[in-house]
Amino acid sequence: MNDTFHILIIEDEKNIASFISRILKSNGYKTTTVYSGTEGLSAAASRCPDIILLDLGLPDMDGVSIIEKVRTWSSCPIIVISARTHESDKVSALDLGADDYVTKPFGASELLARIRTSLRHSNRLRTETGLFLRPYHALGLTIDFTGRRVTLDDTEIHFTPIEYKIVAYLAQNSGKVLTYAAIMQNVWGPYITDDTKILRVNMANIRRKIEKNPASPQYIFTEVSVGYRMLETESMSC
């Protein structure tokens, strides 16, 4: 079913662009490659891709400003490809509406996994309303969003209301990295301070309740200096 998906690659390094395009084509995706931000914006508008892979360091404009522009008219998933080691670039890209990122150098399997996750999320957003959410299920952890019930290997886990909101938000976006700011605004509202201590304290408590070894989590992973990513649910399908 992949062959219906069209992926726009905006990347000025030709060897990386052709590496990506080759991987995607051999996995059944259709691709369009452009080498500048200007071409990228016009292709994003005219070709209606299902997903955009965007290099942040382009010769003619900053990739982050492309995200800003595309987001004014499209909710097409954007995965940032970044060679930059500065976490602040990833964070601003995500907060401006990018869905995820991969850091160069990356492997084919990592890129393909990010693409599948983003496609699943955009598909889910189109086809489901907020009234009904399929339960989260992974490695014995189940979250029933309608009943607000969390179980681990059939034992009920008791969360505080704040802990539940954090876990539910991560689980509803499972597989995707969420920035500290995005989580805090979702849980505490738009006027929350940008001090992440309160989130980190709650996360420590959540991990004590669900992780066998909180120092080496298997459900909620730390993306250093960026945010958290929850293990992808097993129950979602394209």
Ligand code: CA
């Ligand atoms: Ca570049």
